[in-house]
Amino acid sequence: MNDDLISPGHRTCAGCGSILAARHMLKATGRDVIICESTGCLEVTSTQYPLTSWKVPWIHVLFENAVSVAVGVKAALWAQGNEHTQVIAFGGDGGIVDIGFGAVSGALERNDDIMIITYDNEAYANTGIQRSGATPFGASTGTSPHGKVSIGKKVWKKNVPMIAVAHGAGYVASASIAYPKDLQDKIKKAMSIKGTRYIHIHTPCPVGWGFDSSKTIEIARLAVQTGMWILFEIEDGKFKKMFRPTELMPVENYLRMQKRFEHLKEEEIKIIQDHINQTWKELDNLEKSGVNLRTIL
Amino acid sequence: MIADGRIKSRFLEVESEFSAISSVAGAVAAGSRAFTATCSQGLALMHEVLFAIAGMRLPVVMVVTNRALSSPINIWNDCQDSISERDSGWIQLYVETVQEAVDTIIQAYKIAEDNRVLLPVMVCMDGFILTHTVEPVELPDDVEVKKFLPKYKPNHAFLDPTRPMTLGPFTYPEPYFKLRKELSLAIDNSKIIISEVNEEFGEMFKRKYGNGLIEEYKNDKKIAIVSMGSVCGTIKCVVDSRKDTGLVRIRCYRPLPKEDLIEALKGKEIVIVLDKNISLGLGSGSVFSEVRDVLYSLKDRPKVVGCVAGLGGTDIKSKDINRLIDESKKMKDGEVVWLI
């Protein structure tokens, strides 16, 4: 029986995308896994003492050290002669992309044999939606509010997958909860590879982004269909797009469904659209070129 | 040793002290023995993790080679770094000699891993004074050590896919409060085990350190100096040359051995507490204020005076200590002097 390794009864908000990422992750890994999680929405809502939703060994120490904890867990398993258990550092974009990034970079540089998975809800959700390095351009958050003279977040999203490849990571991928098969396949493939593997999962947040909780998957899918979130895989340095519609939908379709982008004016949406078109094209060129990002970056 | 294949361990080349202690936490949570060492800024960087480790009841052992904290930046010895972590829930043992450091590290694992304790232990040794000097040390025999400290087999909570557990969950106010109280009781109760382990070590290796908690040296005089660490070596020399003063060395600062201190200090005329740290805003070192607090319940309290000394590696000489003892006779109860 393919039973769920995340029990129901956790306290995530209705329509939470992040808990789905956890669920799909465990469907791919099975029971032989240890999850090292950072402080954030999922940790708080899935392990309310004395209850837990995790049917696999799970540890939380702090906000910024899930990766270093995982490195230690892996070393202990090595000492115990255990070569089979997968060790995964699992954290929000705040924990992985921002405050814990030093440890991410350290693990990648040493090529420690762990998997790092970011569930990216594009903000510090647990503390009430502040901007993170993964918050997209133009999004309004508590610490990047829009206003008469502010567009919201003024800079583009930090591109951690590419930073991971620049460290020489053997397997890097992006994924989305709207494409669970693709997500699980990527985790399974990552499990077959040694060294530091990095997977970045897009997980919409109804509360933080301002959309109806029934629309989580729709929003996640639209992100991919508009090119706001690009599904790719970089195996052994070779970039490959995993989802390639004949034509991208206008980004407006995605933005207009969310309160965090409500304030954007037409010309501002155009800036985002142009940026996406450019990125989409560049990535095609990158794929065609066949360059090995592990060695040239 | 690992590079030469002399011990089969994994050396983690982490990028920061924060990651070092986090990885040690992960390794111990996964059921293995681990070790790290740090001091000063490195220890301060670990601050957040220290509290988490104690709260999670992980039997981690770490050496702190005590050094001053910035600013101004200084690389020499004092105890400000570990004293500033006194409330973290770690057992803190302060050693006097390099030999004691070696012996105490072995003892520390036995204390930490005892099912009645399950707490992290910090072995504090004075930076430079003990870490950069040559001293003859008898290294305990490997086979004997393995007898004293057998292979680690955790039987409490640890990460194991065949027995899944959630470690480090989120807690609401009441369970949080209850768990903190349990932690407080656990560290208090560890005094018995610290003493036991010191005795057991003594029997096996023919070396022990006071009763494990405090060490009294010629403490049958009307004046007693109370201090910690390597400076106690100097104080012992001074004590040898005087008729009026003895020494009480605090070996275990956390948990604070209150009963032992009362027993050792009651009936004294003067108690002089020498601190290598300063609690800014309190105007004295932490050991001074705590010893004074401990003695408060005595009917005939000794006069307790304090001395802040040795900050940033400033030398503490025998003549300084002699002068301090002479001056203490004229000092008021509660008065603190700076040895500078």
Ligand SMILES: Cc1ncc(C[n+]2csc(CCOP(=O)(O)OP(=O)(O)O)c2C)c(N)n1
């Ligand atoms: C050092 C530190 N700073 C701040 C916090 C408070 N805090 C807890 S969770 C969190 C944000 C988590 O954001 P993210 O990693 O994106 O996860 P999410 O909550 O969005 O799931 C913050 C700031 C903390 N726990 N530790």
